[in-house]
Amino acid sequence: MTAYGAHADKNLKRGAQNSLLSRREFLAAATLLALSAATSGCKTAYTEAKEPIIDIHQHLGYSGRTDDVFLAHQSKMGITKTVLLPAGRSVNTASTHEGFSNGLQAKCLGNQDCYSFAKAHRKEYLFGANEVPDLNDAVKEIEKYLKLGAVVIGEQKFGVECDSPEMQRIYELAAHYRVPVLMHWQYKMYNYGFDRFYKMLEKYPKTRFIGHAQTWWANIDKNNVDDEVKLYPKGKVTPGGITDRYLSDYPNMFGDLSAGSGLNALTRDEDHARDFLERHQDKLIYGSDCNDLLGTVPGCQGAKTIETVRRLAPSKKIERKLLCGNAKRVFRI
Ligand SMILES: [Zn+2]
Numbered sequence: 001m002t003a004y005g006a007h008a009d010k011n012l013k014r015g016a017q018n019s020l021l022s023r024r025e026f027l028a029a030a031t032l033l034a035l036s037a038a039t040s041g042c043k044t045a046y047t048e049a050k051e052p053i054i055d056i057h058q059h060l061g062y063s064g065r066t067d068d069v070f071l072a073h074q075s076k077m078g079i080t081k082t083v084l085l086p087a088g089r090s091v092n093t094a095s096t097h098e099g100f101s102n103g104l105q106a107k108c109l110g111n112q113d114c115y116s117f118a119k120a121h122r123k124e125y126l127f128g129a130n131e132v133p134d135l136n137d138a139v140k141e142i143e144k145y146l147k148l149g150a151v152v153i154g155e156q157k158f159g160v161e162c163d164s165p166e167m168q169r170i171y172e173l174a175a176h177y178r179v180p181v182l183m184h185w186q187y188k189m190y191n192y193g194f195d196r197f198y199k200m201l202e203k204y205p206k207t208r209f210i211g212h213a214q215t216w217w218a219n220i221d222k223n224n225v226d227d228e229v230k231l232y233p234k235g236k237v238t239p240g241g242i243t244d245r246y247l248s249d250y251p252n253m254f255g256d257l258s259a260g261s262g263l264n265a266l267t268r269d270e271d272h273a274r275d276f277l278e279r280h281q282d283k284l285i286y287g288s289d290c291n292d293l294l295g296t297v298p299g300c301q302g303a304k305t306i307e308t309v310r311r312l313a314p315s316k317k318i319e320r321k322l323l324c325g326n327a328k329r330v331f332r333i
């Protein structure tokens with residue numbers, strides 16, 4: 001409960017116990033309490049200094065960043081809750097491009113480290129579960145951490161077909177444990193077959209999928225032509241791209257605003273972005289995926305994305321959904 005709610009709660013009790021409050025005051029206090037409950041912790045209480053912001057996309061040891069710098073970074077960005085996404089184990093397989101993509105191609109740490117860190121910082125950190133999907137015991141390893149309380153499977157960033165039997169086992173597991181699967185889409189590199197992914201969205205209606213990265217964001221544009229080199233297209237966006245349609249047509253598809261790709265999608269055409277945020281206000285979720293050291297604007301991509309969401313969100317209510325409410329609902333946190 002927020003401090004605002006606690007205040008109302010105290011008034012209610014006093015009113016009930018001592019009958020010191022008039023009926024009108026009592027009803028006003030009850031209304032305040034109901035209001036604060038309805039916003040489920042995403043609205044800033046006037047007594048709270050920090051407006052809650054959930055970052056659904058961070059990594060431990062990211063590009064070699066130390067834990068102290070990481071903690072300070074999240075705090076400076078104003079993050080109140082962070083989800084740590086582990087890497088899979090380090091192996092030399094086709095799915096890791098013979099080891100090139102180990103550590104999510106950025107030295108990120110794995111399940112045990114994320115779990116331990118989240119346990120040591122319970123109030124502000126949660127953890128995901130992950131594994132290289134085509135290893136024999138991938139499901140067993142992911143399930144181990146789901147049982148320990150992982151809130152998401154991911155980030156899935158491996159060279160595999162999006163509808164391979166291995167990936168389908170992960171989609172089933174996610175539905176069983178009622179956690180989302182977060183996927184990094186990058187043309188000819190990670191999760192192949194974006195244009196036929198609708199078949200998975202239809203086959204696994206109970207699985208919540210979260211799209212992320214270059215190919216996910218390039219395809220907000222109907223005129224996008226996938227290109228493994230030009231991964232950050234600029235300029236005007238024509239609505240109706242594959243990503244736009246997946247978000248519109250499938251209740252189980254969500255979008256992660258993180259990384260340079262998410263920020264680029266908002267800034268390349270701000271008029272389009274305002275409309276996009278309005279149309280998909282219940283589907284888009286803030287994440288930073290930021291390996292910077294500062295946590296402040298200028299110079300820090302994660303902080304810049306928060307600033308951009310605040311500037312372009314059509315209303316305060318929508319901004320709160322993007323920075324907090326949608327994460328709470330989709331991750332059930
Ligand atoms: Zn990624």
Ligand SMILES: [Zn+2]
Binds near residue numbers: 057059085104155289
């Ligand atoms: Zn990432």
